[in-house]
Amino acid sequence: MEQNSAIISLSHVKKIFDGTTVVEDFNLDVKPGEFITILGPSGCGKTTTLRMIAGFELPSEGKILLNGEDISYLPPYKRPVNTVFQHYALFAHLDVYDNVAFGLKMKKVPVEVTDRKGNKKIKMKHLSIKEIDAKVSRALSIVDLDEMEDRDVSTLSGGQQQRVAIARAIVNEPKVLLLDEPLSALDHKMRKDMQIELKQMHKKLGITFFYVTHDQEEALTMSDRIVVMKDGVIQQVGTPEEIYNEPINAFVADFIGESNIYNGTMIGKKKVRFIGANWDCVDDFPLNEKVDIVVRPEDVLMVEPEKGTTVGVISSKIFKGVHYEFIVNVGKNEVLCRDTHDHEVGAKVGIVVEKENIQIMHKELSVNQYTDAYINSNGQVVIGEDPFDADLTKLLPGSHLEDEGSTILIGPNGKHYDLNDAEVVAEIDLDKIELSDDLSKGQAQGTIIQSVWIGDHYQYIVRTDDEEDYVVNSPFTWNENDIVSVAVEKEDIKLRLKTPIEELARE
């Protein structure tokens, strides 16, 4: 059999709870001695993954191997892994010593004994009190809790309880230590200290750490490798540097650190257009391809207006200690940037980004999404500058409009909501847009800037004068640079309010 060098290896692990897939096709090899972190927002399946390794949950599909041995369906007590729980789960009826000694007291080790006839045989025996004593005090001194053995756990502070929980796990010398958001209950300062201590402990013990957290900073500080998860699916696996500097998609970029994320379009070889300006970049994508652009705030340079690639106006300023954080309005877009120099709010500044610092990511297009849409006084949705008729009653199930063309929505409970000027996200399916050369037929007009033959249909990008792009699937042939109108049926525009509808309620 092929010996796997990974200490833990998850292959095609899937977990379904009551019909909902929580973890989807999870593949990961953890090297011995590694500090690996699973990072993701709450509900992304990271804790479920940890619980499957610990044995509290069984995978619906797939295998979990430990040192090449299948442990997928072993009960927790038979697995050579130990867990540090989120809320510590210390035994309230035991003191510190007994909490730490619990695992050792449960353990049986093979001992060679000689029976009355003089035959030697292997017998499973509990550890002696002396051995337990020695191990417990060693574990307690690793977590800096010497002399605390007789304390009741309820009399300990949060940080101390945390240490007991760690000591209780490492005393068993597990092959892998699983940590389930262990620092989330501590205050900020304490958390920082514990991060450093955990990292040192990891070096000293040489045990593999499998860490789960939603705190990106924690993940970046401590890990050898980070696994970013979203909705049960691994997004990216890499070292902290890789994850930070080369996020694979907009989600990872947004989740790891602060970033500016924009929609962009490739306009030439290694040239990209976003926030109304053309930029040089280092990634090469096909012409006119829609892409996601990520720029880290610290990579945005603020220069004099005439030297900038584009120009914006500072709309806010926050002092952050070492640096200032500015929001610069460039047209309709906001650019978050950091600078150690002070600038006045309202000042005009030029913006420059080095081409290496523009991250370009391929965008999967399934729907046209317009995040800056709003509802005008005629009850229409305005995308760019073009108004579209839309079914506003879909915003609230069971509601109806006061009059046709009005912006007053009456809810099922009789409450009135005023939708005038409400900001919405509008979505239009690629298949639901009709192109026509009769310019009066559609609600918007634009130029076809790209056409691609995809198997059985064309995909066109129509750009309007106000630089909104409509991606359209169509069986008909058009040429680039054709001027066309864009028509969308009322019921094909999906709307989502940016603010809770209750905020729009009228007295």
Next chain:
Amino acid sequence: MARAYSKTKRFFSFKRKYLCIPYSVFLILFVIIPIFIILVYAFTGSTEDGALYFSFDAFTSFFTSPTKINILVVSLFVGMLNTIICLLIGYPVAYLLANSKVNKNKILVLLFIMPMWINFVLRTGATRDVLSWMGINGGNHPYLATMIGMVYNYLPFTILPLYTTMIKLDKSQLEAASDLGANSFNVFLHNTLPQSLPGIVSASEMVFMPTLSSYVISDTLSEGKITLFGNIIYLNFSQSQWNEGSFMAFVMLILVGISMLVSRHFDRGEQSERRGTLW
């Protein structure tokens, strides 16, 4: 002037501590004074014209009567046996009831509590009839009949406090125990049981002392063959032997005190928060 003002103000101002007045009055009227009366009767005798005098007569008559001591021992035994049987049956039942998969809509809990809604004397009479129909009556099996009646009556009082403790069991502690190498038996022994100890203590308190002083069950089901401490106290009072009766009530009081002390020892500190209580 200032002083007069402050005086009137103090007279009218309502303080929170006044809220305890009704309770204090209740306590004095129905607890302190009766206990005092019991004490007085326990250590006095009365002459024929009704004058009280201090005496140890009731004390000596109790401790020199083998029958009464015997009844006390039997009562303690019945009480303990009842507590143990109730716990042995009630614990697994409460454990199952607290499992939300088994007890999805809490109807099962209701089923176990429902007997308490029926009048106690009626219920006991019915138990006697059912038992005798099954061939167990006070004549042939007085102890068996009494024990069945006792367990039947006190089981709900055991299940409820255990159930309230069980639904509050810290599941992550159970997981932690199993994570640290404890198999299901050891998880139960070293974690479930200690965690539910407060409920066990509560349940025992609810069963043990009331069993000693109950007399309807043993009277009805054993057809008068088993006399418990409650029976003999009742008997003494009904025969106007107030001094002897009071002294035995006093012994009962001391037993309650002892059992309270014992149970206090079991749930101290943090655990009392998780303690399941009936009321």
